[in-house]
Amino acid sequence: MEKALRIIWATGEVDENGDPVIRRQTITVSPNATVQDLATAVDALDSLTNRTHVSAQLVTYETI
Known part of the structure; x- marks a missing residue:
């Protein structure tokens, strides 16, 4: 099984409609990573x- 950490970031900017601009980032992490480990990393x-x-x-992610 593979694991990844997906983070959604607020950039502090707004688009032409005044909505906040966000960015998504996905980082592959160790299969042994725990939720607490990842919370600390974030x-x-x-x-x-x-x-x-x-x-x-x-x-x-699991292969099926």
């Missing part, structure tokens, strides 16, 4: 960027 990334995370999800 907090660390949040402190290193000028963007703010709106949400983060742990995504798992």
